[in-house]
Amino acid sequence: MIVPMAATxxxxxxxxxxxxxxxxxxxxxxxxxxxxxxxxxDFKDVEIVTGSWVNAVFAPFFHWAGDDQIDLFPVIxxxxxxxxxxxxxLVADWTHKCFLVADGPIPAKRAKAIGPLDPGQKITLDAVIxxxxxxxxxxxxxxxxEAIRATAWNNRxxxxxxxxxxxxxxxxxxxxxxxxxxxxxxxx
Amino acid sequence: xxxWLTAEQVEHIQWAVQRNRPVxxxxxxxxxxxxxxxxxxxxLRASMGPxxxxxxxxxxxxxxxxxxxxEIPSRIGLHDSQNHxxxxxxxxxxxxEFFSISTQDELDSESPDLTPTPWQLYAIRFSRSAQAAGFNxxxxxxxxxxxxxxxxxxxxxxxxPCPALVGFQAENGVALFCVGDLxxxxxxxxxxxxxxxxxxxxxxxxxxxxxxxxxxxxxKRDGSPQSGVGFRQVFRALTDFNGHLRFRSGDYCxxxxxxxxxxxLGEFRGLPLLPGFQVTVCCRTRAxxxxxxxxx
Numbered sequence: 001m002i003v004p005m006a007a008t009x010x011x012x013x014x015x016x017x018x019x020x021x022x023x024x025x026x027x028x029x030x031x032x033x034x035x036x037x038x039x040x041x042d043f044k045d046v047e048i049v050t051g052s053w054v055n056a057v058f059a060p061f062f063h064w065a066g067d068d069q070i071d072l073f074p075v076i077x078x079x080x081x082x083x084x085x086x087x088x089x090l091v092a093d094w095t096h097k098c099f100l101v102a103d104g105p106i107p108a109k110r111a112k113a114i115g116p117l118d119p120g121q122k123i124t125l126d127a128v129i130x131x132x133x134x135x136x137x138x139x140x141x142x143x144x145x146e147a148i149r150a151t152a153w154n155n156r157x158x159x160x161x162x163x164x165x166x167x168x169x170x171x172x173x174x175x176x177x178x179x180x181x182x183x184x185x186x187x188x
Numbered sequence: 189x190x191x192w193l194t195a196e197q198v199e200h201i202q203w204a205v206q207r208n209r210p211v212x213x214x215x216x217x218x219x220x221x222x223x224x225x226x227x228x229x230x231x232l233r234a235s236m237g238p239x240x241x242x243x244x245x246x247x248x249x250x251x252x253x254x255x256x257x258x259e260i261p262s263r264i265g266l267h268d269s270q271n272h273x274x275x276x277x278x279x280x281x282x283x284x285e286f287f288s289i290s291t292q293d294e295l296d297s298e299s300p301d302l303t304p305t306p307w308q309l310y311a312i313r314f315s316r317s318a319q320a321a322g323f324n325x326x327x328x329x330x331x332x333x334x335x336x337x338x339x340x341x342x343x344x345x346x347x348x349p350c351p352a353l354v355g356f357q358a359e360n361g362v363a364l365f366c367v368g369d370l371x372x373x374x375x376x377x378x379x380x381x382x383x384x385x386x387x388x389x390x391x392x393x394x395x396x397x398x399x400x401x402x403x404x405x406x407x408k409r410d411g412s413p414q415s416g417v418g419f420r421q422v423f424r425a426l427t428d429f430n431g432h433l434r435f436r437s438g439d440y441c442x443x444x445x446x447x448x449x450x451x452x453l454g455e456f457r458g459l460p461l462l463p464g465f466q467v468t469v470c471c472r473t474r475a476x477x478x479x480x481x482x483x484x
Contacts, residue, residue, distance in 0.1 A: 010300035012311070012329075014336050016415050018296045047315075047325070048333045051417030052340075059412070081326055083424050087417070094401065094412040 001033045002106055006045035013049045019056025026057065027064055035071035036167055038180055040106045044078045051087040058088070059095045066162055073164050073180045075100045075111055089114050098163040100180060110183035113165060121163075122186060124156040125179075128166050133178040135171075191219035193248065194482045195434060195468065198228045199441075202460045205240050212242050219247045223284065223357045224434060224468040224484045226257060227366040230264035230353065234370055235463050253357065256284040264353040264368055275306040279313050281320045283359045290351035292343050295336065310354075311336065314365065317358035322473050330425040331363055331471060337418030338367040338467045345404060346371025348464060362483055364432075364470035371464045374437040381406045390438025391456045398435070398442075398451040423449040426471050432484050434468035 005013065008029060009022045030039060043049065065072040076099055079085050088099045092115030099115055102108035117125065127139055134142075136154035143153075157177045160166045165184065166177045193215075201211050221229070221244065233241040248254050249266060261268045265286065275287075287310045289295065295307050304312070311332045318328035335354065342352035348371035356365040371377075375393035378384040381404040387393050396402055400420055401413030408414055422433065426449050433444040433454065439461045444454035470483050 007300070010297065012308070012332075012336075014333050015296055015340055017292055021296075047329045048336075050333045050337065050421050052337065052415050052421075055413075055415060055417065081330075083330070083427070086424075090400065090417065090420075095410075096412075 001030065001037055002040045002042055003029060004045075005041055005043045011045060011047040013046055013053045013057075015050070016052045016056045019053040022053070023057045023060050023064075026061060030070075030072060033072060035069065036073075036169070038073045038075060038107070039065075040075050040077050040102075040108065042077045042106055043080065043084075046080065049079065049081070049084040049087060051090055054084075054087045055091045055094070058091055058099065059097070062095070062097050062099075062164060065164060073100075073167060075102050075108055075180065077102045077106055077108055078104075085114060092116065098165055100165065100184065102181070109181060110185070111181050112185045115163070117163075117186065120152075120156050121159055124153065125160055125165060125184060125186075127153075128157070128160070128177055129179045129182070129184055133169075133176050135174045135176055137174070191217065192482055193218045193221040193225040193229065193244070195222065195224040195228055195484050198225050198232060199459055201229070201241070202232055202236075202462070205236065206460050215242045216245055218245055220251065220481065221248045221253060222482055222484055223253060223355050223364060224366050224466075224470075226253060227264065227353060227355060227368040227468070228436065228462070228466050230257075230262070230266075231368050231370060231462060231464060231466060234263045234350070253284050256282070257286050257355070260286045260288050262286070262288040262353045263350040264370065268350075275309070276313075277309060279309055279316060281317045282313055283317065284355065284357040285310065285313060285317075286353060286355040287339075288351045288353055289339055289343055290348075292340065295340055295343065307339075314356045314358070314363075317356065318363040318471075321358040321363050322361040323363055323471070327425070327429070327471070328363070330421075331365065331469070334422040334425040334469055335365045335367070337421045338365075338469070341418050342367050342369045342371070342465065345377045346373075346464060347377075348372075357483075361473040362470065364468065364483060366466065366468045368466040369464040373463065374465055377404050378402075380404050383407070389440075391440040391442070391458075394435050394437055394440055394442050394456070395452075400451065419451065422467075422469055423451070425469065430472040432468070432470040432472075434466075434470075434484060436462060436466040437464070438462070 100111040102111035136150040139153040140150040315328040315332045346369040348369040352369040374397045398419045401416040403416040405414040435442045
């Protein structure tokens with residue numbers, strides 16, 4: 001699913017009140033998208049993005065996208081100005097969320113994770129990217145650099161899933177996690 | 189500079205009036221005015237009254253900047269009668285233009301498919317005019333975003349008895365805008381929030397308001413800020429440029445000059461008390477860092 005942000009919301013994405021309205025409209029636009037889908041939010045042709053708008057839209061939007069019945073994985077694409085990425089980084093810090101930001105053609109294959117991740121979460125994301133679809137028990141067996149129990153892996157996997165950085169599917173009695181995109185870099 | 193009314197001259201006029209010194213002769217001899225000076229003079233005249241603060245001379249009123257101000261009704265401007273021109277629907281380039289704004293609804297549009305609002309057209313004119321003055325589209329749109337944030341602050345927080353006045357000027361490598369209101373000022377606004385009820389001085393209030401995440405709405409239940417990123421947009425707009433920021437509220441003014449801008453920079457000066465909050469954001473291209481007349 002691709003959402004053309006300029007055509008949907010206008011070229012000037014600014015302000016808290018418009019942001020609140022746009023959050024509601026974004027939910028409406030995505031209401032028929034099946035769970036576990038990746039949603040590419042394409043900022044091509046957008047001229048203005050401000051922190052107040054990002055905060056008003058994306059703090060609640062990521063919460064909504066993580067609801068069990070919604071379960072969407074947003075990727076923010078084609079932010080034309082590096083300052084706009086900073087606005088997302090600020091909101092990510094404030095809200096303890098993490099945004100996947102990508103450039104180039106959609107669907108993107110590669111993105112940068114913008115926002116706070118602790119060292120354990122970074123290791124876990126690296127491991128999921130390396131191994132592809134994986135469970136906590138498999139990571140306990142396959143991860144060589146250090147011995148980490150499956151329970152610890154599962155906790156970290158769940159954190160990354162809550163942050164919308166990895167997807168989750170049930171396979172029998174196990175939860176299998178996989179990266180949203182094939183390549184994810186960390187910011188900084 | 190001789191014959192120029194600058195923001196600093198407005199301060200001098202206010203000091204003089206408060207000491208019961210005559211200012212009429214000085215004002216009468218003025219020939220030019222900067223945009224921030226017109227804005228702050230208007231705030232001063234609206235708060236102290238036309239008897240204390242004289243009308244500006246014809247040379248200023250009939251200047252292009254004065255004529256732009258004369259186009260819109262505003263208590264802070266040259267008149268507040270309503271029988272003037274309708275807001276333009278074109279997006280022509282202009283060297284200066286003012287806008288009077290009183291509600292948040294005027295700033296925001298419901299949908300990109302609707303006809304642009306007068307504010308949106310004004311913002312487009314500012315962006316196009318800044319581009320014509322020598323700034324690229326990204327910088328021009330950054331200034332428009334900063335203007336939006338400051339105008340939004342004025343209508344959301346000021347509780348001004350009259351509409352806020354917004355003005356831009358753009359020519360020859362300089363783009364600047366001002367937003368002024370006659371409301372309660374930053375200190376009284378922030379003190380409505382228990383997080384900032386301890387503030388007692390206007391300079392503390394200005395310094396606090398410039399910090400990221402500070403708003404009179406306080407914080408969310410999870411401790412994250414509700415908003416408070418408007419000034420960040422202002423600092424960002426001036427990145428890599430020779431600029432001049434001026435924030436006046438209560439009995440203090442904070443100014444930042446040069447190319448470093450941020451929440452903990454600049455110099456405070458004590459001034460006579462002026463109601464409301466007046467913001468000036470001036471952005472100059474490097475090539476035009478020392479103009480032949482004052483901008484602020």
